[in-house]
Amino acid sequence: MGQKVSRIGVLTSGGDSPGMNACIRAVVRTGLFHGLEVFGVLRGYSGMIDDEIQPMDSKSVANIIQRGGTILKTARSKEFRTSEGRTRAYANLQKHGIDGLVIIGGDGSFHGAKTFSNEFNIPCIGVPGTIDKDIAGTDFTIGFDTAVNTAVQAIDKIRDTADAHDRLFIIEVMGRDAGYIALHSGISTGAEHILIPERKTDMEALLISLQEKEKRRKLVNLVVVAEGDDFGGANEVSKIIRERLPNTDIRVAILGHIQRGGSPTCLDRVIASRMGYAAVGSLIEGRHNVMVGIVNNRIHYTPLDNAVKAKQRISEDWMKIFKILAS
């Protein structure tokens, strides 16, 4: 526990995720409800360094809960990784009298928050906002549900055309370091294989399985590949398969950034609102350097250190479920 706050800043940092706006709205309105002054920092840590900081009132967050992206904009700031950058950022916070921060972002953003807070003793509360879902200490991250549902809708459509032509589709979903979108979309669309960064891909086993399916005349096959799998994404995977199975009709679909945009689902709006509300409560209670998450439907606090260090891992159970159901 640390000092109390009266003027707080809120920012979004790293890759945007649907629901960030709902969280900003919750932070602003909860802060105002408790008599705090609330400031929006534009473009993540870059805006803190460049003094893009503006007061926010209740109206400034009207009509945004349903919108993807982030009204505060976001960035990945290289300058904030330097001591000079952070010193400038702190000077700007002092100028506005800001004495507490809510950072909505992923593990890179929390890493920055932890360093900043240690250097300048300013309370920082993290809120997990990433479509990748790869943050420890929370069952949910803002944006994952929307992103994975976008992927599922797209893959269902791909299955229709794959079925019509008896084709093998290699579908790339987002996740440079994390396979959650691939895992969840793969399970829920009945994909035959998933390739994720958390597991080494046994390409030989994959090729044998596809060959066997061809022999059984099971010609519609979906392989969902996270962009960060060890073979380097869907295009690379398709090259290898084409070489070994030259007679197979193969197409590649890369879903890309459509997964990051769009109107947030009800779940993302609700968890974003709960976590934004709890983040302000944490600052008021004098908490320092924690990430607010939801575990077993309760608000849960994780030291930023642990949220940064311990990424979520995909358990063997998940892989087993996938394999049994896809066989």
Ligand code: F6P
């Ligand atoms: O926000 C997370 C994420 O979408 C990853 O899944 C992806 O690899 C990365 O961001 C892409 O980032 P950018 O839009 O900067 O290329």
